[in-house]
Amino acid sequence: MRSAHLERAHELPPAAILFRIKRYDFHEELTRGLVVVQAHPVRAAWLLARSPVTTLEIGEPLMLSSVWASALAIGALRLRTLLGGRRSTIVSYALENADPFERPLRARPRLRRGINGVAARFVWQQTDRVVFGTDAARVTYRKALPEPARDFVSAVIPALPAPCPCTAPEGLDAHRVVFLGAFVPRKGLPNILAAWPLVTAVLPQARLTLIGKGALENQARQAAALDPTIDLVVDPPRSEIHRQLRRARVLALPSQPTPTWREQVGLPIVEGLAHGCAIVTTTETGLATWLEEHGHDLVLPGCTEQQLADAVVHALQAPRPPADDLPPIDGRLAADAWLFAGA
Structure with a gap:
């Protein structure tokens, strides 16, 4: 979690945010007015299983450092469905533009990556809607992961900002x-x-x-x-x-x-x-x-x-x-x- 995520959250419809780690540019004051919970992946999955969540946004499936957290969260919601709860929609915003499965690795890291790959494929297959922030990300996912075998929709919406409305009193320094x-x-x-x-x-x-x-x-x-x-x-x-x-x-x-x-x-x-x-x-x-x-x-x-x-x-x-x-x-x-x- 970083400050830019919190700034954006203030502009979005209300939603609870579960996160694991604070980034170097996390400013605590930006959490005011938001529902922000820092939780280990197991606790996050437990909270989701007991929640009325209808739509869950996960970290992108090719972010292997957090893919098991995503898998646990999805698993908790799917278990809730099996027990009679409403099925949640899983969505993701994807930016990865380098296939992590192509990187040359030694034996032990390669084994760990293979295990993470199992989780990544599970998460990808369970995801219902994806926005690619760049066309490079869309190409990377097409190459790295198999097309989901069920109803699945995606779109490319470039990760470009709107002009910021802020002003600087001293104006532009051209140098x-x-x-x-x-x-x-x-x-x-x-x-x-x-x-x-x-x-x-x-x-x-x-x-x-x-x-x-x-x-x-x-x-x-x-x-x-x-x-x-x-x-x-x-x-x-x-x-x-x-x-x-x-x-x-x-x-x-x-x-x-x-x-x-x-x-x-x-x-x-x-x-x-x-x-x-x-x-x-x-x-x-x-x-x-x-x-x-x-x-x-x-x-x-x-x-x-x-x-x-x-x-x-x-x-x-x-x-x-x-x-x-x-x-x-x-x-x-x-x-x-x-x-x-x-x-």
Whole structure:
């Protein structure tokens, strides 16, 4: 559970939220007014079995880290049906764009993945409605899991935001680049720091703001201490994140794949788009095709420092992307309305 989920929940019809783990960007104050319960998967299944729930949204079936929690929850509701209760509709929002069953693994992890695969197929077969947040996710699921053998409906609703209505009093800083996200290698923090001197060599007025927290926080602090063009904002409140994004010209998130992870969409990318930022990222995101078609800058993962710097410079100098590229309704909210239609 993370703050963006809680913010969105305030815009959705009332629903109880069961979750297991708080993410690094979880802000407790956002739970006010919501029914939010932190529970182990077994307790969550027990609560569901005793509840009047008619529609359950689960984590996506290819998210193997939580697939057994989903399987337990579905099993509890199906048992309730067998005991005379009403059958619940199972829905899911899917973003995975890398087939987890294709990753090369050693014997023991491969066995664990095989067991998780059994749960994933059970969950997939029990799911009634799915929205794919990117076409890349739709293709991945078609390849990774067999088509459900019963009534099943799906739709692709791009995970694009509507423009954010917030404002920043100081207005746009045309030379400002923001990195927003966990300070970890896979999000590309070392890459943007390595490329930054090449950016300022071309555009001395350029400024970089690092926003987030994580294992590489000391590296971020050192970079900010040594380079006056770099600012650091550690674990700010949501209002400050919105302020920083509203005044920034570019959001850079050069995500790097790992053997077990690939950027599905990138919440910082979505938030940057909502605030009118030009995006610099890698081809890993499931939104890569849309970003390229709408004038944003993409580089390959593992590209050179110069290639990343060139993309940032181009984004700073190019016209700002028009706000009317975005949908009038946030894609996740539109997906939720489709998933729960008739519930």
